[in-house]
Amino acid sequence: MAFPSRLFPTPVEVAVRLYRDAFFGKLLLDMGKTLSRAAIAFTIAMAVGSALGILLGRVSAIDRLFSSWVIVGLNMPAVVIAIVLYIWLGLTETALILAVIVNKVPLVITTIREGVRSFAYEYDELALAFRMPFWRRMRFVSAPQLMPYVLAAARTGLSLIWKIVLVFEVIGSDGGVGFRISTLFQFFDIKGILSYTTAFIVVVLVFEYWVMRPLEHSVLRWRTDRA
Amino acid sequence: MADGPRLNIDIAEKRFAVLPAPLLKDFHLAVEPSSVVALVGPSGVGKSSLLRMIAGVDDDFSGSITVDGVDAAAAPPPGFVFQDARLLPWLTAIQNVRAVRASTSEPSAREWLRRVGLGGYEDAYPRELSGGMQRRVALARAFSVNPQLLLLDEPFVSLDRQIVAELQQSFLTMFSDTNCTVILVTHMPDDAARLADRAVLLNGMPAHIVSDIDLDVARDKRTSQDLARLTALIAEARPEDTL
Numbered sequence: 388m389a390f391p392s393r394l395f396p397t398p399v400e401v402a403v404r405l406y407r408d409a410f411f412g413k414l415l416l417d418m419g420k421t422l423s424r425a426a427i428a429f430t431i432a433m434a435v436g437s438a439l440g441i442l443l444g445r446v447s448a449i450d451r452l453f454s455s456w457v458i459v460g461l462n463m464p465a466v467v468i469a470i471v472l473y474i475w476l477g478l479t480e481t482a483l484i485l486a487v488i489v490n491k492v493p494l495v496i497t498t499i500r501e502g503v504r505s506f507a508y509e510y511d512e513l514a515l516a517f518r519m520p521f522w523r524r525m526r527f528v529s530a531p532q533l534m535p536y537v538l539a540a541a542r543t544g545l546s547l548i549w550k551i552v553l554v555f556e557v558i559g560s561d562g563g564v565g566f567r568i569s570t571l572f573q574f575f576d577i578k579g580i581l582s583y584t585t586a587f588i589v590v591v592l593v594f595e596y597w598v599m600r601p602l603e604h605s606v607l608r609w610r611t612d613r614a
Numbered sequence: 615m616a617d618g619p620r621l622n623i624d625i626a627e628k629r630f631a632v633l634p635a636p637l638l639k640d641f642h643l644a645v646e647p648s649s650v651v652a653l654v655g656p657s658g659v660g661k662s663s664l665l666r667m668i669a670g671v672d673d674d675f676s677g678s679i680t681v682d683g684v685d686a687a688a689a690p691p692p693g694f695v696f697q698d699a700r701l702l703p704w705l706t707a708i709q710n711v712r713a714v715r716a717s718t719s720e721p722s723a724r725e726w727l728r729r730v731g732l733g734g735y736e737d738a739y740p741r742e743l744s745g746g747m748q749r750r751v752a753l754a755r756a757f758s759v760n761p762q763l764l765l766l767d768e769p770f771v772s773l774d775r776q777i778v779a780e781l782q783q784s785f786l787t788m789f790s791d792t793n794c795t796v797i798l799v800t801h802m803p804d805d806a807a808r809l810a811d812r813a814v815l816l817n818g819m820p821a822h823i824v825s826d827i828d829l830d831v832a833r834d835k836r837t838s839q840d841l842a843r844l845t846a847l848i849a850e851a852r853p854e855d856t857l
Contacts, residue, residue, distance in 0.1 A: 513700050
């Protein structure tokens with residue numbers, strides 16, 4: 388056989404291993420830990436990044452003051468942030484989640500800021516002419532213009548978070564998919580690594596097709612290209 | 615139906631930083647209740663700016679504009695129709711009518727859409743409506759906000775004349791039904807001749823009234839000969855563009 392099965396297991400072997408890991412191993416526990424970390428980091432990063440993005444998009448003085456920091460944040464190596472936070476805060480959940488948030492926030496700020504900058508003046512004038520109250524204007528005029536950018540930030544942000552959560556779990560964590568894969572790596576257990584990877588891919592696809600796409604379809608159904 | 619409000623416009627000065635002279639200076643205009651007044655003039659003379667000041671959107675001027683004795687910015691918001699339909703593309707026709715004012719109920723919005731001839735199109739998105747239909751939604755939205763005072767900013771631009779004729783008939787019906795006061799901004803004498811009771815011609819910088827024409831035949835009784843005569847009257851009085 389050209390490829391030794393230890394290094395190149397067949398799909399059937401990976402599926403069997405996946406079944407065993409899920410029902411007799413720690414796969415579900417690890418997946419739960421990773422997903423909860425990703426969910427917390429994602430929620431906080433989206434909220435903070437959106438608020439700051441709106442602020443920077445609306446107030447040019449603040450944008451001029453902080454845009455360099457946003458660029459630094461965008462280009463700072465993720466591993467550096469994780470290591471520094473692990474040193475400062477210890478190998479804790481807080482450090483891990485905070486590292487993910489700090490990595491993702493600049494990306495959200497940049498996307499949302501562009502969204503705010505693209506607001507149509509005509510709609511602002513419409514709201515002014517009819518003297519729409521602030522919250523009504525937010526709901527009917529501003530938020531719908533921002534939604535495509537929020538969805539873009541969510542999608543790119545999620546892809547980033549899936550990756551860096553695992554990397555940070557490898558560096559300093561006592562559980563989660565990344566931690567388990569690093570353990571499997573030490574035993575050169577490629578079957579186990581592929582089993583965990585497959586499970587992770589399934590979760591990502593389920594999230595994409597059951598959450599992101601229906602949400603996108605619902606929010607953007609007014610667009611011509613979705614008719 | 616109650617009469618539309620009386621407007622008193624007394625502008626001492628309105629300036630824009632980019633202009634070498636005031637846009638308006640010592641400008642006075644009184645508009646009778648339930649009358650339709652057309653402001654006719656070349657582009658850039660200040661017609662649309664004046665409309666925004668009446669709407670209370672722009673209060674950066676010296677002088678006063680009152681609506682039934684109340685400062686324009688404090689008066690109830692007028693119904694406003696822009697040069698484009700300016701519908702929010704993510705909302706359906708009925709949602710567009712309801713979005714601008716919280717107190718507009720669904721039955722009321724449906725009724726306004728029906729009155730502009732759009733019964734059955736309540737759930738259509740703007741992209742699913744023709745240009746003329748979109749303007750009708752904009753008209754329904756304006757009336758739903760304030761059926762007593764309507765400000766129309768060149769509402770027929772970039773529409774073909776067949777659609778304009780249909781729209782103007784809708785406007786005339788709605789004006790009569792609601793007894794509203796209307797300020798119509800236009801640069802087309804035939805629009806003014808068809809819809810207005812009075813044509814106020816503006817020109818210059820600062821803009822001033824060069825002619826104030828009382829259109830002597832009732833709006834709903836104008837024949838095609840009347841329209842041709844009134845259009846010619848306005849066109850003749852319209853000065854050369856001095857901007």
